[in-house]
Amino acid sequence: MTRATELSATTITKTRDPDRIADRARNVIVEQVGLLYSQATSGLIVTLLCSILVVAVLWDVAARELLFGWFSFIAFITLGRYLLVRKYRRATAVVEDINRWRALFVLGAAAVGVAWGLAGTVFFSEGSVFHQVFLAFLLGGIVAGAAPYLASVISAYIAFSFPTLLPFAVLLIAKGGNVYPFMGIMVLVFASAMAATGKAMHVTITRSLQLRFETLESIDQISNAKIDVERTNAELQAEIEEHKQAHIALHREKELAQVRLESIGDGVITTHLDGTVEYLNPVAEQLTGWLDADTRGQPLSNVLKLIDETTRQALPDPVRFCLNEGGSVRLPGHTLLIHRNEDRECSIEVTAGPIRDRDLQDVGTMLVLHDVTEMRGVARKMSYQASHDALTGLINRHEFELRLTEALESARNDDRQHAMCYLDLDQFKIVNDMCGHVAGDELLRQLAAQLQIGVRETDSLGRLGGDEFGVLLQGCPMDKAKAIAEGLRQIVRDFRFAWQERVFEVGVSIGLVPITSESGSLTEVLSAADSACYVAKGHGRDRIHVYQPDDTILAGRHGERQWVSRIGEALEENRFVLYQQKAMPLSDKAERRAYSEILIRMLDKNSEPISTAAFLPAAHRYNLMPTIDRWVLRAFCAFMRGVQGSSQTDIGLYAINLSGQSLSDERFLDFVVDQLRQNSIAPENICFEISETAAIANLTRAMRFISVLKDMGCLFALDDFGSGLSSFAYLKNLQVDFLKIDGSFIKDTANEPVDYAMVEIINQIGHVMNILTIAESVEQKSVLVKLKKLGVDYAQGFEITKPTPLNEYIEAVPKKRLSN
Template identity: 30%
Template sequence: LLNVLRITFGDNGPALENIHSGDISRSAIEQDVVLHCRNGGTYDIHYSVTPLSTLDGHNIGFVLVIQDVTESRKMLRQLSYSASHDALTHLANRVSFENHLKRLLHTVQETHQRHALVYIDLDRFKAVNDTAGHAAGDALLRELSSLMLSMLRSTDILARLGGDEFGLLLPDCNIESARYISGRIIHAINDYRFMWEGRLHRIGASAGITLIDESNCQASEVMSQADIACYASKNNGRGVVTVYEPQQDHMHHNRSLISLEEQSRMIRDNHLLLVARGVASPRVPESCNFWLLSLRLWTSEGEAMEERAFRSGLAEPELIRALDRRVIHEFFTNSAAGVVRKGVSVALPLSSAGLASRTVITEIIEKLTQSGMPGRLLHFVIDADALMREESSIGDGLAKLRQAGCRLIISHIGRDLEIFNHLMPQMADYVLLEPELVNNVHGNLMDEMMVTIVQGHAHRLGMKSIAGPTNQPMMMDTLSGIGIDYIFGDTISQAQPLDLMLNTSYFAIN
């Protein structure tokens, strides 16, 4: 048979020598291999060999099934690439970069090697976006990515971490070599001439380096060190490379001293607005199932600041918990009665630090009891990172909220599917997809497949899926076709203050 069928393991791999794979005792044998055509073409195939036997067990032959899986394997390869690479620059993305870093850290103790981690942050990039437009900014990022790649070794890993920030892993590299490699890159970016529509734009970059060895191999520590060193470069005039030193921690702390005071004031004394966005089924968009609440705060200069941006700047656990308690206090003081009166359900944000705090959880349950609000009307949005930590205090907080009747939404579900290894059936009620995953779902087949996979995992665990913001009917139609349970965005309703929503004529059946 193999004189007729030329089958190999991979396009250029060894030929299949035994159609039975050398073991005919098994009930079925399956291989994923390549079939070569007589005209020189190839097909990815899946083949299975199943023995045929008589009623008394004597073998009388085999059934061979060959299936063309070229397109499906191509799709899987594209999906795998999309999950680990930045769509704009085609560099590794943050998830892939962090996974590479973790693998490197795990081997440090065994190999006794030294590695370097570099943070690269572009200078004056925002000016290009503001003056020439986002198309120019995107083109510049692509050009600089190619420039940096051309200056690296084949074993080095360059990633776009987000915006104009890049991460660089230099395996088996001492500090002097890392300084030389990083210096060449920074010098090249500082001298780069970017032309757009006849206008010259000059940018620059700053870099921070930290050394990874047996005594410094904690992921959170080395990433923080590289970030601190990069800030030191910016503080020293930009366009330079700085190697991390412990005394820089103090300088980094001083950088945020004023902002800490401002953050504390905004949490403690400032007006806090709860903004509501309706969540509805894409198949029945006229009927909101519940309302997602987010915060809007104001700086001392009177500038509005959205919750996500404000929370990303909070580093002190005490401030993070203080914000949770302020939100809870504001909600139960000013809005809980209106929510109960109308019978609508709302979802409040709750940080990992708040979830792990016995005081915060106790306060939530006490206020829930005192207000007479049914627990089923109160949802909490919890970051997926909290579940990755597997801390007992976080598990206790989840259990207590569930016992009180509250519903839970796990947010920031993106391309890293590792989170589903930490979710147990019925642990939460919903998963909330990252906006980045659904922004182009109606125009990108890989994104559509990724959303389909996430939705399938959620249903397998007994949870419903939420996606958004959907600002175009095509997005809503695509998500509906995939089977996403709920969406939010302008196609459902405009964001509005919670107080305004509670004072309209809308009501729910309690």
């Protein structure tokens, strides 16, 4: 057997390797199913939108019971498909169960197709040509629109399209007459055409995936083919009698290599040992802007202009790099390729490997150019989002701590000196309380931009959380650090925030900590900065305090334990007051009963109210919430006892918040029962709000707590619903009367389709379970309009009403009724 025959046999064996073919086929199936699930979310949203359109158009011509039933059916299927998609994305053993995942998706597609097929038959209106045409175009449009989405698995597309169109076509043919049968036949023709189109798309997608999986294998075969060609050329000198056969084999291998080079998805360039270009495949032509014929014999540096993405400096010659290393190499860092016209750039990964002859001598190199522009753009965006605060654009706490750690290491290892400023805004809560969180967020954005002006390019300004900022001053002695800190304080002091014809001033308390070789750990430095900031606040706010080692006791007194003692004093001196915030009824069911949430405010020594955001975190941290919850319930029951004894008998429903700590207290349930009985409180006027996270964390006790008090007549609301990962799974275990939809979904309902869909789903599920829904954090009129459209029962937030003292609200109730 000649060398050429051996080469051909080896190539055929590799191509027909049964295991490799089976693996490639399985990989194609996995990718096809992955395409289905990756595009499923948009398909689900389109399904819901189209079903809403059907209900709206057919509202006056179809039986509403049928419309509601059909819409509930398709919504139920869509929810099931959504849960399937979410389970798939979290699954870890997708490949092993790929056939099951494919079958489940096909089943879901078939179910949706059946639902649309029902719509075409059940809602067919014989008396309205418009509605008949609407159904025909809607069903045809849905089937046509689903082709790109479902064609990756043709069985899914067939399972969806045929149940959608066939019932409608059969109905038209069965109607008889001159027009309907023709229309039915046209629908069947359309269905067949779409099936053929879907099949063609499926074949295209499958072939594209097969080519992708063949790329790496092809590159390897190309390299081997090149070696074999060179070896064959050397053997030709000694095998004169086999010259003709060897020449034919060599030509065949060259043609095969050429076809593969031109068909793979990466750019390929081959060069001679001196670095001159030998060949460019079509992809390399597109990336570089050069034609293959124009590059023959040109230096590689003229054709392939590579620079570092970060430094913009030219990168070393990949040919020299490869030959010096003696094997395949990949250029380090992030590489940019400059187009020939210098009008665009693309991010690439460059792999270079030597081409060797039969004697393993280097005869050239092969460069593979993999375009990663899109992937690197996504990576940059994800990296930015992971290290920056979404609201202000500053670095976030995690990134700030990383840079602070590096500064600590340089201080210890290189004896460098740095400093850190811890900034806590003064009077920020006033803006939040008076104008709402939208105004507070805008203030933070504007102030962050101002603070950027006051730091150097080498410094790091970050948002550490809430209204707290951090500044890392690199290579900065304390005198300079004090000057920068004073500049930042003055910037905040001079800043004026305008909102709705109001102008606000804020100040800032700054804790300044030196970072030297003797500084402690990251936690110790942050704690020292926080302590120094608390000292600044304790000394009158709007000032700077430089941390000293002997500040620990003072900072501790004014920091971690400050609110503990203040809360204790307020409890002893009865300096807590009850507020209420009313929820606006939006539905007929809600109109039957007013709903108000009981809130708490702490008064300072001057009887000025303190926002809960100031002291409740400390109360949670130091396990003071059961004491506060008892005070609230005791005070409210005493107040209600006096109200129920007056002429104001119909006072509505009042919701009292309970913490997770109180739910964990075994004695708290008995305390609640005793208070209600001792004060003769009508249980039907009381609703207890329990946060979703607290209920799930104490599920068993929460279920018993709810069961006992509901038997007495009390009502329950599940607060912040949707914020947890298992909201729907636990909902059926909790016998609640109200769902308070988490404000994170409500704020952007008017602008974000995903938030709108989540609110819609939560509201529908609540109503299916006979639970009234309440939207929190309603701060815009546009959001209120959307909530009314969705059928949410109550709305609560600054757009509706601000919290007011409870006694003032009760006194105004009769007047409100008269005005109504």
